[in-house]
Amino acid sequence: MSRVDDDAAVEAARNIDLVEVEDGYTLQNTPDDPVTEQHDTSQIPEMDVTEEMLRASATDPEVWLMYGGGYAQQRHTTADAITRDNVGDLSLEYIVQGGVASSMEGTPIVVPGDPPIMYQTNGPNHAKCVNARTGELLWTYTYNNPDDIHGNEGADSRILLCCDANNRGFAVLGDKVYMTTLDSGVVALDRYTGEQQWYTSTGDYRKGYSATWAPVVYDGQVLTGSAGGEYGVRGFVAALDPENGDILWRTYTTDPDRWVGTSWQQGCATTWMTPTVDPERGTMYCPMGNPGPDFDGTVRPGPNPFSCGTLALDATNGDVEWNFQESAHDVWDYDSSSTKVLIRDVDLRGETRDVVVSAGKTGWLYTNDAETGKLLRRSQETSQHINMWEMVPHADSDESISYVPGAHGGNDWQPPSYSPETGLVYVKQNNTPHEIFWLNSEYEAGTTYWGGTLNDWPHVSEPEGWNGHTSQVVAVDPVSGERVWTEWIDSENYLWGGSLTTGSGLVFLGTQESKFIAYDGETGDRLWESPNLGAPISSSPSSWYDPGTGKQYVAVQVGGSGWLRHGPRGSTVAVFGLEGDLSGQQGGAQ
């Protein structure tokens, strides 16, 4: 019998039902209390993670201590034991059988030691601690999300989820790991035992708030955000005390002075992915979601800052530094929610400067000056643009518009990666059309109000000029804006999740075809691919080097997730490894 078959936390998570309701999804059969199951926790080396370790996470080949690998969110490991020449020998080391077939969009983090320890989360707020050398389960945990709908407490007092029971991973500091919860909270667990230490609600789930991203720890704070952009919430960014969960500061992302009337109170502009942090400046760069309501902009006139772009905040107190909007006053659900990539010392337009690269749903990459927010480049297109920003005539004629990128982008939340070796940013893009119908004549009390409705491919009129390709992997030079290489991937499922770059110039990513792929980052050639892993890959990988085994590992969660064509569920973490030496070239700042 495998560990998951008699594991109480796994069983609790397995019992939770994700139920489709009129406005989205909700949860049923959640546990009354948090559930922790401990196995051989003695394998976890006692070594608290320090802020110094976090700052070095991006350059230390033996760790992956936060969602994006490091504060710059480059999703880059300096480990380079796996190379272009030997990647063909990469093989499966072990598979963590999760036992919970739910959303699998997370990135496992890895704390160094003997053995290294992996902390991994998936939906619905289920977590595991794993011996990263062997794959053995050390503890498991399931959070007790509220189950109000099960108690017949009414439609206005339940968890509402737009897009699945997602969770994208842990943050770590000291003896704790931190996870956001679907009821819009943050929970801290003892990383040695899996026992819950504290829980803080950051927003009222009864109003539509939820939380799905991996938080990030910086300067004595757990930085988190807000979700609920389809339910009329007011977006915010918040910082919590890592020791006790006290809210240290909160910045709302709709400024009353920049919205008409009180529309700011339901203006959304949520920030539902992990922020990027620049420790040198003390600045955080937040990915910004759509304004609310989604499709009827007439009730919220003006640009609707700080929606659909990048919001730079002072990471010590939340003061606004700058904001850049990629789709001001958006009415196509063009969030810019993927993590922003900070790149230092770029020579661009006559100056050496740090830049922030953003890949949003609009299907271009934006390169902004990290200090001022000034736009320096908008790349060549990373998806097709058909009927882009076209409005539809009034409903009387029952007209509609089919457009690319659809409401899933372009680039939805999928985090890009950056390779210092190639100087390229790698993005996973969708290219299927969506169709909007205006249905103003069909207003009915008590029904959802988008100002229209949305159809997903293939249930749309295919627009003239669409090339029939559904998704692609694209490498973009963020300095010149050039699209350097592209690989189209056609499937009935969408392409989801992020990528990873290595110190040897490789790019790893999973596809909706259940394959994990290694590319030559420079040329786009496929150098290696995994066996079929049994389900689409919707997650973002991580990598580390274990000096105890002399191997470099790459881990990826497997399973279809998300709000559209995600394909079959999965419940595993696949870990690949290859013995080899580091080049000794590691180090330096990112």
Added chain:
Amino acid sequence: MTYETPQIDHDERRKFLKVLGITGAAAVGGDLAIGELREAADEPGPELAAMGEAIRNDLSGSLDAAVLETGLASIGTQIERIPELGAAGFPAADSTAYQELAEPVWTVHDALAEVGFLASAEEHLPPFTGEHIESTARALVGAEALAGTLLDSGFTEEELTTLFSGVATSRERLSLWMPTQAIPEGVEFDLEHVAPLHQRAMGGAALWIDDLDTYLWQAEYLIPEAQLRKGLWDVKEMLGGAALFTAAAHDIAGPARLSDSQLTAALTAGTASMILGQEDLTNDVYRLTDDQRTPIEGGEAP
């Protein structure tokens, strides 16, 4: 560089004349000068006067004539600054030039919102139906005093025609902007947080103009000068709408030189121009496709 006033094409001309009820020989020639159109256009429907009377009676005692008179003059002053902004090109990082344009609009907006004028306008005026726009256009063209207000504020005769034609021929776009009370209860967002239509138009216009200092500086790299020239007309369109709306409010507060029909026309057309201007601005300088942007190949070398 200055701004670029859009040209009225054949299709728009045909629609404009049809809305005004001008047919036959009068529609064949002519350069669409407002004076000539005034002579040829049909009279507006009688319902406009009743609406104007209701608004006048509702709030005539609460408006501050001095604030509105100053506001109207200041909006005119700012409209006359637009060529200066065009000549200056893209703003510097610390520019407040566009925010200054919007300042008198905010002053009027705040004064009108405070006494409930914007809610009253929404209460007494209908949605942007074809009939209402038709009557509005006819009353607008016939109101010499309103034309004078705009001509005194830096509009040319040709621009006046363009502004009025835009209102008369944009029913489909305008009809998407529904009065708040026409949105049914029970929608997914809280109607309590939806401002009256006329406040959305005026506040939205001011917010867009405010945003230009930062946005144009940020996105200069992407925006061709030709698009900026169009955007500057859009700003003028919004400010022209604000001037019309303010003139109507001022008329209620004091001079009563406008007929009740003309009052309604000024409020409706002013609102429409503020709406159309903000939508046009987004399309001209914010939402740039690869065909519209400064070509990437033409940019500076890395």
